[in-house]
Amino acid sequence: VQLVESGGGLVQPGGSLRLSCAASGFTFSDYYMSWVRQAPGKEREFVSGIDSDGVTNYADSVKGRFTISKDNANNTLYLQMNSLKPEDTAMYYCAAGSRIRAWSRAADYDYWGQGTQVTVS
Numbered sequence: 167v168q169l170v171e172s173g174g175g176l177v178q179p180g181g182s183l184r185l186s187c188a189a190s191g192f193t194f195s196d197y198y199m200s201w202v203r204q205a206p207g208k209e210r211e212f213v214s215g216i217d218s219d220g221v222t223n224y225a226d227s228v229k230g231r232f233t234i235s236k237d238n239a240n241n242t243l244y245l246q247m248n249s250l251k252p253e254d255t256a257m258y259y260c261a262a263g264s265r266i267r268a269w270s271r272a273a274d275y276d277y278w279g280q281g282t283q284v285t286v287s
Contacts, residue, residue: 167191174282187243187260195238198266203256212270257281
């Protein structure tokens, strides 16, 4: 199983980035997929998730600015991030879970990527 994130970088406040997560080794379309971030000195924070039916969920802090989507044909998860703020600076991780009781429960996820750094400054 692999989850490989890409698309992070340095961006000015108000700018945009699009993160991608390429998945392999499991049935991508059947899984709950999420983006989780962790800033230095802080706990991991749920950002957004999408279930097998395409139903989405967002943290209040990113609603209206971030959009999650997925391409089942290419086993890829995306996160479009607009109107970025300095407080969005973090390592962003892709995570996959076969059963999710709560989007924010890290223990519910079976697989994690290595992360991609997003810096807004």
